[in-house]
Amino acid sequence: MYSRLDFCLQALVVVAALAAAAGAAPAPDSPSYHPEYQYKEEAKPFAYDYAVNDHYTGANFAKKEESDGHNTQGYYSVVLPDGRVQHVKYVADNYGGYNAKVTYEGEAQYPEYHPAPAYKAAAPAYKPATVHNSSPVYKVAALPYKPATYSA
Numbered sequence: 001m002y003s004r005l006d007f008c009l010q011a012l013v014v015v016a017a018l019a020a021a022a023g024a025a026p027a028p029d030s031p032s033y034h035p036e037y038q039y040k041e042e043a044k045p046f047a048y049d050y051a052v053n054d055h056y057t058g059a060n061f062a063k064k065e066e067s068d069g070h071n072t073q074g075y076y077s078v079v080l081p082d083g084r085v086q087h088v089k090y091v092a093d094n095y096g097g098y099n100a101k102v103t104y105e106g107e108a109q110y111p112e113y114h115p116a117p118a119y120k121a122a123a124p125a126y127k128p129a130t131v132h133n134s135s136p137v138y139k140v141a142a143l144p145y146k147p148a149t150y151s152a
Contacts (some may be wrong), residue, residue, distance in 0.1 A: 043069035060085075070094070082108040 019152045051062035058079070065074030079085050083106055090100040 042069075045069045080108075082110065084108055 042048040046064075046070050047066035049064035051064070053060050061076070061078040063074065065072065067073075070071040071091065073089075073091045075087070075089050077085055077087045087103045088100050090098060092098045114123065
């Protein structure tokens with residue numbers, strides 16, 4: 001059986017072991033975090049373009065972009081939901097930022113909205129029960145409560 005003294009000695013040993021382990025760990029010379037590495041990669045020239053004109057879905061858009069590594073210029077167009085075509089020509093660089101010239105082709109169309117009924121109630125699939133006797137039915141009043149008597 002352990003006595004209170006044994007328990008205190010065991011606790012003292014555990015605390016001393018923890019203190020020794022903490023003291024043995026080397027202190028960091030610098031913080032564990034470090035700044036993100038900055039890549040010194042030169043900008044590379046590129047050029048691409050694509051276009052979609054799907055008559056089935058009505059999707060119609062295009063884009064063309066090219067860069068010399070420092071300045072980027074491009075063009076894109078898209079058919080808007082109101083029927084117009086939006087054309088955007090842009091230039092982007094580190095000095096002037098993004099500059100765009102936006103033009104529209106066509107006139108906006110707003111057709112009148114005629115919502116269809118969302119739900120039409122169907123005829124019931126059953127015949128309602130017919131009532132043969134339309135006279136009211138009366139219920140008998142409940143009898144008053146009378147507790148049971150016990151005899152010993």
